[in-house]
Amino acid sequence: MRYKNFELDKFQEDSIHSIEKNNSVVVSAATGTGKTLIADYIINKAIKEDKRVVYTAPIKALSNQKFREFKEDYGDKIGLLTGDVTINDRAQILIMTTEIYRNMLLSHDPVVDEITYVIFDEIHFLSDIERGTVWEESIIFSPENVRFLCLSATIPNAKQFGQWIQEVKGHTVDLVTYMKRAVPLNHYVFDINEGITTAKELKPILKYDNSFPSYEKVMSAGGKKRKKRIRIPVPSHIDLIEELEEKGQLPAFFFCFSRKACQTNALALVDAKLDFTTDEEKAEIISFINKNVTDGIKHLSSVSVLKKVLTKGIGIHHAGLLPILKEIVEKLFNKGIIKVLYTTETFAVGINMPAKTVCFGSMEKYDGISFRYLNSKEYFQIAGRAGRRGIDEFGRAIVIIDRNNVDLDKVIKIT
Numbered sequence: 449m450r451y452k453n454f455e456l457d458k459f460q461e462d463s464i465h466s467i468e469k470n471n472s473v474v475v476s477a478a479t480g481t482g483k484t485l486i487a488d489y490i491i492n493k494a495i496k497e498d499k500r501v502v503y504t505a506p507i508k509a510l511s512n513q514k515f516r517e518f519k520e521d522y523g524d525k526i527g528l529l530t531g532d533v534t535i536n537d538r539a540q541i542l543i544m545t546t547e548i549y550r551n552m553l554l555s556h557d558p559v560v561d562e563i564t565y566v567i568f569d570e571i572h573f574l575s576d577i578e579r580g581t582v583w584e585e586s587i588i589f590s591p592e593n594v595r596f597l598c599l600s601a602t603i604p605n606a607k608q609f610g611q612w613i614q615e616v617k618g619h620t621v622d623l624v625t626y627m628k629r630a631v632p633l634n635h636y637v638f639d640i641n642e643g644i645t646t647a648k649e650l651k652p653i654l655k656y657d658n659s660f661p662s663y664e665k666v667m668s669a670g671g672k673k674r675k676k677r678i679r680i681p682v683p684s685h686i687d688l689i690e691e692l693e694e695k696g697q698l699p700a701f702f703f704c705f706s707r708k709a710c711q712t713n714a715l716a717l718v719d720a721k722l723d724f725t726t727d728e729e730k731a732e733i734i735s736f737i738n739k740n741v742t743d744g745i746k747h748l749s750s751v752s753v754l755k756k757v758l759t760k761g762i763g764i765h766h767a768g769l770l771p772i773l774k775e776i777v778e779k780l781f782n783k784g785i786i787k788v789l790y791t792t793e794t795f796a797v798g799i800n801m802p803a804k805t806v807c808f809g810s811m812e813k814y815d816g817i818s819f820r821y822l823n824s825k826e827y828f829q830i831a832g833r834a835g836r837r838g839i840d841e842f843g844r845a846i847v848i849i850d851r852n853n854v855d856l857d858k859v860i861k862i863t
Contacts (some may be wrong), residue, residue: 451489451739457482459626460524463597464489474571474597474610477626479832480802483599484517487567487767490597491518491541495525500562500601504586507767507794508532509774515543515568515776517800531770546573550582553589563594566682571598571825572825574609588616595619601832602825631835632842635863637849637856638807640683643691644846647860654851660838680851685713685809686720687846689788692805697785697844698724698807700733702797703830705813707766710790713809714757714764717788724761724787732784740776793830805844806834827862 449464449762459477463486467471475481487503502520505511508530515528518541525588527539529548531723539749542559546568568808574583585730589595596613603609607623614621619733637647685702692698704710725733737758739750754773757764763777763786781801787796789803793813812819822830827845835843847859 450740451485454482454485456485457626459624460486462622462624464733467493467597467625469597469620470623471615471620472610472617473622473624474598474599474603474606475615475624475626476600476606478625478629479601480630480835481626481628482630483601484800486516486568487597487599488521489746490565490567491522494565495522495540499564500559500668501541501567502549502563503541503567503569504544505543505569505607506546507769508545508771509765509794510569511545512771513773513800523798546586546672548623550589553586554566561589563591565597566590566596567599567825569599571609572600572602572604572829587613590617591842591849592617596621602612602829604825614714629832629835629843630837631840633831633834634842634844635831636846637859638683638688638691638846640681640851643677644688644695647721647818647847647856647863651847651856651860654687654856658733671674680748682788682850682852685807685848686717686722688807688846689717689722693722693724693787693808695807699781699803700788700807701833702790702804702807702809704790704792704809707792709809710764710766711753714762714788714790715753717762718757718760720736722762722788724771729761729785729814733849734779736839737776740772742772745770745772758786761787763791765789765791765795767792767794779815793826794832802833802836802843804836805835805846806831806842808845808847810850811847811862821858822862824862831863 449461449689460482460818463473463475475483475486491501503514505514511528511530515526519526519769522541524536525540527542528542529535530541531545568583571583574580610621610623616701621826633639636644637650638652642653644649656694673806690858692700702713704713745751750769750773754764758780765774778801782787814820831845834845
């Protein structure tokens, strides 16, 4: 089966057959395999049949990106509602955050009665402790005639989720899974002594090193002896980026778990005299920024910081940036000008911008209660951005290791 000159994979065919039978579909497929094509099929079909479709995303950045993508193909048939921005809000196809859709349902917006299909991108947010109820309510309160396309690379308990929708809404829900990645993903760690290696290869080395007496020294203080462990330096993100550049493994995403760390790391890379752009690219970057940044925001410190790092081929992307600044970063990355992008977890949510390599500054994050290791779902949601289809033989996910407190068994289990 072909669609828009693409030969479809079986999971795409199966999904489209379900759509044609007026069923809802839950699609659990690896990152980069072509889930968006199924959404495009629904949108294309709705436009031809003069029906209305809602495409929801969990974050504004993803809503904005999908709006730009679909607008290129379908023009003024596409509208956008994010809370910050409203464009063509009576369009046939509406892109919005899931919260906006839920609020439309609760306020009995007349548009809701015209909807035939709702596409939930990144549906795994249903399991989010703080926001999951938004997805539940969006499904429960949707009109009976509405069908759903639920997309994610990491749907927990996908079969049970599909059965729940079927019980709540009273119509057939088909489950389609496809876990084979378009580009294989390899997992590595970055160690202070060994450089880029695997966790399994590093484990016996650490065990051997930690048994050495030189790792402890006896300190005298006030006539008393006490043992003090020598703290081993943690590899710098700069060291890792330099090694990636030497090995031709850029462009790379570097994931940080705070907005401040994104900016601090990007500026540190500039201070380390790393420069990934040619003179021609620098001129293109400055021209692009000047063209897209209005006089009203040119004075902002965030604009100054972005100019400073972008001209070196280094980017920053997080939810605290103005939408236009995030859009500038995304477009420059897609042009291949940005070689290193420091970003937060939100960037991993559906943004269709793969890189050769994905780096983690740590495997630990603060979840609002305590610091904990990422779980496998969180790790693969981020790591899955590594590997460009048709360009890279495989993707690379690299975790910086702190020898002082790393649990390599846990790292191996997660990855």
